[in-house]
Amino acid sequence: MVSPKFPDNEIQRLKAVKSYNILDSLPEEDYDNITELIATICDVPIALIAILDTERNYFKSHYGIPFNESPRNISFCGHTILEEEILIINDARKDNRFTGNPLLTEQNAVFYAGVPLKNSNGFALGTICVFDHKPRELNESQIRALKSLGKQVINLLELRRKNEKLKKTKAELQERNKRLGAFASHVSHDLKSPLANITSLTNLLKDDKDSNLSEESITYLEYIEESTNVLKNYIDGILIYYKSDRLVKSKKEDFNLDNIYEDIEHILISKNDKLIYSNVLIKNVNRAALTQILLNLVDNALKYNDKDERIVTISYQLLEDYHKFSVKDNGIGIPEAEQDKIFEIFKTVKNDYGKSSTGIGLSTVKNLVDKLNGEISVTSEIGKGSTFCFTVAK
Template structure:
């Protein structure tokens, strides 16, 4: 018996095998299908996908062979096969080959391996990491067509290996992006929270100066204080938007509960403390819902608040409709506000995208609210859309999955 030689690129070859991170001893259907097909085409009882490590071989797929998962490399047929990448190594009678004549697999009285044919499996850089091989307990010989088929099947195994390597790479990239995104979210949260108190102090201080020193500050100074307060309020609103956006993941994680739609809407109206001349029409039916109340409430808060802010009518009218089927709840929020230009409808759900229009108090939006709404809706396995008539109305339709 002659033990297989070690390839000159052994280190790189082993690194290539390790990079695929195949699960040893775990049967996978896509590999088992190939070994089953190889045995059928080559008319052999045994077919293996063998991976050659530094001291052992182990079988990614074992069709028809003994119930073992690995063998020692020094007795390996495949260890010899990988020395000639690109070629099928065929041994018609192992008893007549000096490399295998007294090999334990050849001399095994219960299951002698007298025939072997193996096609090396190459990674994307050409390193032979194993073989697709067929074995028989009697002398055999493959036809040219069978050898071609074995090569083609080996290429399919190589494609599975490469696909796995790429998926592993994408998973690692995704994890890195998730980690970076998590850090950014934490950073945004910390900075936003830390900025809220100084901003609140600025707003209060501006009001105090204006009230206490009103006789000492001329009209221009009063206007400057007003501008300072407006800027601080706008920045505060911006920070609150960022916090709501990044806290939406936490909101979505809230438990699903049963509640009445009208009760939810009444709580939202109380929370918004609406002072404008505003009529909000509830759906005729007070549906009993079972879903994420916190998330649905945040969606309605943003949509109703926008309907009030971006409205130039003397009387604000907001109509809310609802329906449901076996799988989803459906909602519509329609207002008689300023509307949205048709060429901007596709942009309004993008984070930080604004329409460069002012609200009822003359302030410009920050492009966070509707992005948060879309994120919440999609997190609840739903979709949202918008339609609008400029100067007349805007209608948001969305659905969420029932619990």
């Protein structure tokens, strides 16, 4: 018996094998379908997809035998990976390489045909092969089938490796987002308390009639108060943005839109504002995410509005595959050149109204709408107002 030699690139070949994370993996139907098919085409009792490890052949799929590995030093496949295209042994009893080989003497492996499974870098990961207990030959059609199915095994291995990488990347991103969310929550908590203190002290100084503050000093205090509010809004916006993924996972439910509108009125609408809407029963919708979207849009509609009476109108339309909403205001409007940018995070639009923006609110809205499999758009006219339209998939 002659044990197969190791390829000259054995170290690199083994590194390539391990990169597929295929050794000792669970059975998979796609591979089993291939071995059953090639056994049928070649009319043989045994077909294998073998991956060659350091000292063993691991059978990713084994048709016709009960075991899933064998020693590499007695294997036929060890010889096959040294070949360019295919190794055919019509009668192993007449081949000196297999004299006394246990596969021949104990398993009666008389006929063998195998194709090396070479990846795009030329490394032979293993083989696809067939055995029979009697001498025989393969015709040209069977040989072509064996080679073609070998290519399909490589395609499966490559796809499997890509999926493994995607799963790993996804897990890393989820963990990173989790850490970022925790960081945002921690920073928010730590910063909001001193900001609230600054606001309180500023108001105390402004209201202190005995302080004899000059008009210039009061103006400075108002600047401090405004800057503090901007920073608070910025922190709140970041926190909501990072919580948006959790909102999307909330349970869908049936509810009256009136319930959301009443919440919006309670939180945002003052006596000089008017919120116009109609009550509709809506079914199977993520209420938490929808509420956050409408709160952000109505808040923007009121914030950037210079009219004595600020009017916001919310409309709803049931489409075949979507719920469609529009939020219309009579505010200052958005310049046409800026309308494509407003949904990008930290992008702000300059205006003469004096209201600053964090550039987070509309990005949060876009993020939520996208994850609800919808779309959002805006139409606007300077001085007359804006209309935001968005859809949510049913």
